[in-house]
Amino acid sequence: MPPGGWPKQQSGPGAAERVRHQAPPPGRRAMNVEQLNEQLFEALITGDRISARGVVRRALGGGLQAQDLATELFWPTYQTLEKMHRQDQLGVLPHHAAVRLLRTLVDQNAAGLTQMSRNGRRVLAFCGASENDELGGQMAVDLLEAYGFEVLFAGGGVANDEILGYVNEQRPDVLLMFASAASDLPNIRALIDTIQEIGAAPNLQVAVGGGVFNRADGLAEEIGADLWAASPIEIVDRLLAEPQRRADAGQRTVGKSRKSRAAA
Template sequence: MSVKDRFPVAGLTEHPVRGAAIIARSVQVSKALNKRFIWNLRGICEWVTVEVYTHCVMTEVQTQPDEAVIRAWEDAELSDLHENEQKSVKVRAMFNAIARSYDLNNRVHSMWRDEAWRKHAVKRAGVNAGDRVLDVACGTGDLTQAFAKRSRAREVIGVDFTEGMLEIAGHKKDRLHRELGNRLSYEQGDAMGLRFDDQSFDVVSIAFGIRNVQEPSKAIGEFYRVLKPGGRLVILEFDQPSNPLVRWFNGVYCGTIMPRTATWIARDTSGAYKYLPRSVTSFMTRSEMMDAMGDAGRKGITSTRKFEMSVHVLSERLFEALVEGNRSLARSIVNEQLNEGVSPELMLTDLFWPTYEMIDKLHREDQISSLAYNLSTRLFRVLVDQTSRALIAGSNAEPVGRNVFACCGTCEGSELGAQMAVDLLEAAGFGVRFAGGGVPMDEVRQTVQESSPDVLLMFCSNPADLPDIRETIDALHEIGACPNTQIVVGGGVFNRAEGLAEEIGADLWASHPLELVDAMIDDADIRATPEQRTVGRTRKTPISKAA
């Protein structure tokens, strides 16, 4: 079972033009099938483009036939609706017809999840203070307002070609605080022919609208055109569940139940709620969307760029192979990328580490069985060993002159995370001794006293291992052993409890292996202050709440 079968995911693809950076992520939108399983009826695909810089010819908004003579969507038209020559006119008439009940239907039929999806899109867009944001196909302005409310954007402009939707958006704007309203504006326009200058926006977004555009590739070309170098394109769109059971239930709900109840709420005669579910099932897949983005302007992608662009897909494939214990498939995924020239370091940091964190999280939340967890972590160790050999063999880093003694908690997840961290440290030029898990802490303390390493690295994913780490740090500080040894901690338990690493007296910590390597190089002199340490005072354990 793939990740997408367990819960809807927003696949984040950052798409380059002219050597732009690309990253891909998979992020959870809602929980796995449970008492609130209806939330899983729909998945979202979110494509985000970073560092885009291209020039496209600006298209004119075509003159459309009189909407009054356009008939509602007929059943016969729904079999090939995206090729309908009058699609844009019908879509505009349709949204004008349902504008006043649009927000209510969205809330009711998404179980109020649509607001959370938009908030997530704003977060992923990474809006900086002073940015200009363009929200295309803004509808009634939900995402446009979310950008104004939840970011420090200097200006947020919503564009839509439907007068009725813009009228509702304007009424909602009038109810906002003056400061927000001053940063927010709406205007009528077509996604395929934006009026704005080249390279004039830091963020361009379109939520649940790209499938309603007559020519999506033309619209994407316009998005690229108006984005500044380094700009972000956020496309939020529905996707089909791949799990057969969830897909069947989704089909019943979206194909039968929702059209009837939504049509009743809207008193609609335009066929909007026949069109909308069909427009999802017949629209592009994520990979087809990436191809469309490429056709709109992406050229000259390197093997590394291709890897980063599709890493969310690779992560799903790898996850499925791992939890099933499919060793040949897992090896072939890794070998395929290494043979195409993807660096071992990138494999560890951008594919292995996020997949490892996903497996660890699902196991903590009882969304995968102990069997699946053991199969995945043990097979993962084999893949990490394979990739790390290539990493270290190909490393030409100069020695940094610092020796690390590393140990970790007893669980398999801690060992796996620690191994990735120490392999990256070794490739970066550190001298590393890795004791693994299960070593009594009194032996760790004795080794540190005798060998005086530059760094003591302790890695922990399981809260149950935390007391031993805390006791070791306290003991070393209390007896004044190895005052020059920097104590560094890492692992998921510290990521989930803010301030925990500082509280237990660690000198340094990082949430990601690459950050750990950089911090240990750049911050070699940092030491914890006496006020941070738990020696001689009552110890708090915030882990139970944070984990």
């Protein structure tokens, strides 16, 4: 087991009622999820594709469904991989091998997610520039699509001018930055600044989550995001439950001193 144990799934108020399917009848979940996490982690960092697929088969045979794999197995394991790599407890080679193998499993699992009817809301989604950031973003996008959102996922490294052009032309309902890296923050701050200053897409909801936003309390609020979440299932829950939520005028603190000096 990784130091500190496995991350616990976080979700917003009402998540169990709004977005989680009913739990299987007693007795169907023959396998302990924490044990599955440990087995998958070991298979991933050793690049053992056969064992990793075996863990997934046992999970499905024990009563877990595709959404359970995404939220209870893949996401916690991904968080552990990222945390251990940041803390130099996991080298580059096993981390890269694990991320690539986990992405294969996530891709395969996406086809098994139950698709709900479209809810009429369109999401433009981005993430950090690295492959591991993209994997985190993909897990959020997979669940958003399963719960009825129409999503365009452009990954990382897209210039703000291109994002603003798309927002102005296509008018998505949500701009989502999920699994962003610390190096992305200046561009995210500038993007939110510009959207607010020029009044681009006044009905647009700006959401962030995962990545650097999970490691810095209050950061999402400070940069002016309308809502934020720690996990893929929580971002689904909050976007479904709070489509009208917008940042308070006095919420944003990052950059205020710069603007004040410029005004003076």
